[in-house]
Amino acid sequence: MDYDIRKLTDYLWELPKTGGMRVPARIYATEEMMAQILGDKAPQQAANVAHLPGIVTASLAMPDIHWGYGFPIGGVAAFDLEEGVISPGGVGYDINCGVRLMASRLTRGQVEPRLRELVNQLFRDVPTGVGAAGALTVPVDELRRVVERGAHWAVEHGYATETDLAHIEEHGCIAGVDPAEVSPRAWQRGREQLGTLGSGNHFLEVGYVAEIYDMEAARVLGLQLDEITVIIHCGSRGFGYQVCDDYLGVMDSAVKKYHITLPDRQLACAPIDSPEGRRYLGAMRCAVNYAFANRQVIAHHTRKAFEKALSISTAEIGLRTVYEVAHNIAKFETHVVDGREKRLCVHRKGATRAFAPGREEVPPEYRAIGQPVLIPGDMGRYSYVLTGTEKAMRDTFGSTCHGAGRAMSRVKARRAAAGRNILREMEEKGIIIRGQSRRTVDEEISEAYKDVSNVVDACALAGISRKVAQLRPIGCIKG
Amino acid sequence: MNAEHKTPEWLTFVDHTADAGIAVEAPDLARLFERAAYGMFSVITDLVAARATETSRISVEASDRVALLVRWLSELNYRHVTEHRIFSKFEVLALSEHHLEAEVSGEIFNPARHTIFTEIKAVTFHDLQLKRDDRGWKAQIIFDL
Numbered sequence: 001m002d003y004d005i006r007k008l009t010d011y012l013w014e015l016p017k018t019g020g021m022r023v024p025a026r027i028y029a030t031e032e033m034m035a036q037i038l039g040d041k042a043p044q045q046a047a048n049v050a051h052l053p054g055i056v057t058a059s060l061a062m063p064d065i066h067w068g069y070g071f072p073i074g075g076v077a078a079f080d081l082e083e084g085v086i087s088p089g090g091v092g093y094d095i096n097c098g099v100r101l102m103a104s105r106l107t108r109g110q111v112e113p114r115l116r117e118l119v120n121q122l123f124r125d126v127p128t129g130v131g132a133a134g135a136l137t138v139p140v141d142e143l144r145r146v147v148e149r150g151a152h153w154a155v156e157h158g159y160a161t162e163t164d165l166a167h168i169e170e171h172g173c174i175a176g177v178d179p180a181e182v183s184p185r186a187w188q189r190g191r192e193q194l195g196t197l198g199s200g201n202h203f204l205e206v207g208y209v210a211e212i213y214d215m216e217a218a219r220v221l222g223l224q225l226d227e228i229t230v231i232i233h234c235g236s237r238g239f240g241y242q243v244c245d246d247y248l249g250v251m252d253s254a255v256k257k258y259h260i261t262l263p264d265r266q267l268a269c270a271p272i273d274s275p276e277g278r279r280y281l282g283a284m285r286c287a288v289n290y291a292f293a294n295r296q297v298i299a300h301h302t303r304k305a306f307e308k309a310l311s312i313s314t315a316e317i318g319l320r321t322v323y324e325v326a327h328n329i330a331k332f333e334t335h336v337v338d339g340r341e342k343r344l345c346v347h348r349k350g351a352t353r354a355f356a357p358g359r360e361e362v363p364p365e366y367r368a369i370g371q372p373v374l375i376p377g378d379m380g381r382y383s384y385v386l387t388g389t390e391k392a393m394r395d396t397f398g399s400t401c402h403g404a405g406r407a408m409s410r411v412k413a414r415r416a417a418a419g420r421n422i423l424r425e426m427e428e429k430g431i432i433i434r435g436q437s438r439r440t441v442d443e444e445i446s447e448a449y450k451d452v453s454n455v456v457d458a459c460a461l462a463g464i465s466r467k468v469a470q471l472r473p474i475g476c477i478k479g
Numbered sequence: 480m481n482a483e484h485k486t487p488e489w490l491t492f493v494d495h496t497a498d499a500g501i502a503v504e505a506p507d508l509a510r511l512f513e514r515a516a517y518g519m520f521s522v523i524t525d526l527v528a529a530r531a532t533e534t535s536r537i538s539v540e541a542s543d544r545v546a547l548l549v550r551w552l553s554e555l556n557y558r559h560v561t562e563h564r565i566f567s568k569f570e571v572l573a574l575s576e577h578h579l580e581a582e583v584s585g586e587i588f589n590p591a592r593h594t595i596f597t598e599i600k601a602v603t604f605h606d607l608q609l610k611r612d613d614r615g616w617k618a619q620i621i622f623d624l
Binding site: 189 | 495553
């Protein structure tokens with residue numbers, strides 16, 4: 001596509017305000033990444049978001065920007081609470097899709113001799129929930145408590161500790177839920193999926209700390225070289241997908257009712273302070289809490305699987321939550337706009353909150369280094385731990401990237417994997433993979449993804465996050 | 480796991496960055512809706528292992544024909560997820576602009592026989608095409624995975 005793009009710095013580009021745009025669109029990327037980004041419709045989507053009523057400062061895109069439904073993935077957009085809108089497309093189908101990082105007391109040397117048993121145990125104990133039922137069947141009445149309490153529900157049921165909660169964004173429970181606004185279909189879809197990973201790019205990975213870039217931050221987070229880690233990437237499962245689907249329809253009607261002019265129907269939205277906006281917010285937050293509970297239950301099964309497979313006590317394994325982030329969410333936050341503090345509704349779709357040192361939302365023990373940010377890569381290469389910065393607070397509403405982004409479609413990835421034994425190739429690299437089907441594994445081959453280190457480096461060079469550590473995988477289960 | 484169902488000539492898988500889609504063709508609209516359903520389940524599973532041992536009825540309504548196609552597929556996906564059924568045979572009994580009545584056949588998911596490739600989060604309106612030409616009807620549907 002042909003874009004009127006202007007270079008603001010080596011890592012920041014702007015599509016100036018034209019036509020119906022209320023603010024400019026800004027993309028964080030290096031010059032090399034920009035060439036690829038401009039070949040896609042995603043920059044146009046970032047410009048489309050800039051048309052929405054009440055948008056503040058700019059429609060932003062992180063270096064992992066790519067096409068998404070309505071809003072681009074990698075998009076950040078903040079709205080004035082009075083004049084602004086809320087859009088399900090700005091959050092995504094998988095509401096509160098996110099990442100938890102856990103770290104253990106074990107080293108690679110202790111785990112690798114029993115790695116195959118460990119990965120098999122994880123594959124048995126952490127259900128993907130695909131096709132069959134999950135680990136828990138929760139009656140709808142109980143599910144109501146799950147969405148009211150989030151990860152706190154898991155503590156009450158023996159799936160979590162208080163220290164887990166302290167290291168989850170929003171402490172694992174967002175306020176302002178309204179279960180009455182969740183459809184019967186969403187409850188039904190959520191009933192048998194608590195504690196399940198799902199399919200697509202969701203996974204549970206066992207890895208180790210391979211490199212440390214910021215010694216002090218790593219010390220504060222308790223990360224040491226060679227230490228075994230676990231990454232859990234999943235979200236609100238069918239519950240959240242259905243909430244999104246239901247409200248896309250509601251918003252479609254709201255656009256007409258409130259005479260909102262949109263450049264793309266998929267940006268369907270409603271004023272934040274309207275019955276439709278409030279209903280979506282109430283239902284969306286239920287899905288946010290479902291996802292917090294979901295990841296917590298998975299974390300519990302992960303701990304149990306480690307014990308069983310390694311025959312080592314819980315205390316010796318010491319699998320603790322380093323931090324958990326949400327990367328598909330809309331939240332009310334306070335930011336400084338034109339020198340004044342302002343409450344905003346920040347949509348992050350495939351973008352991660354990255355709050356600076358000192359912010360009260362950051363757990364006290366991490367406050368000196370800033371909020372930890374977890375950026376998963378593909379199953380064969382590496383993932384990163386970052387921290388938020390003051391520059392992110394100033395320029396991106398305290399946000400950064402969320403992952404690598406696909407370089408190949410699923411069909412192309414399957415073609416690239418045809419005639420190869422991906423499981424064996426990975427084993428030769430020391431990585432054991434278990435997937436629901438061969439096709440799942442083929443579609444998720446390393447080369448189907450962009451190199452996440454480019455994305456992370458662009459964020460670090462732009463100053464919107466700091467690199468702390470690199471993690472490398474040794475085992476992975478996929479839905 | 481490797482023996483994949485031969486894709487019928489009226490079904491093609493559409494390339495889409497992070498998601499997946501299907502394009503189907505049929506001589507008439509009722510057949511198109513049936514084939515779209517078959518196409519969606521070919522994205523979800525390998526239909527070579529699927530048996531049509533149980534039949535049930537589905538009735539959906541929507542504001543227009545395009546929305547009806549999305550509703551029909553969404554309903555099947557919902558039943559697949561909540562009832563753990565694999566559907567492989569579809570017969571449209573009645574079809575109008577706003578209403579569809581169908582008989583769908585399938586069986587309960589059996590992990591020993593069925594391979595699930597992916598879940599479908601939602602049937603989307605993105606790039607949705609439903610049109611008629613001199614050879615019949617065509618549709619394209621993108622699923623969010």
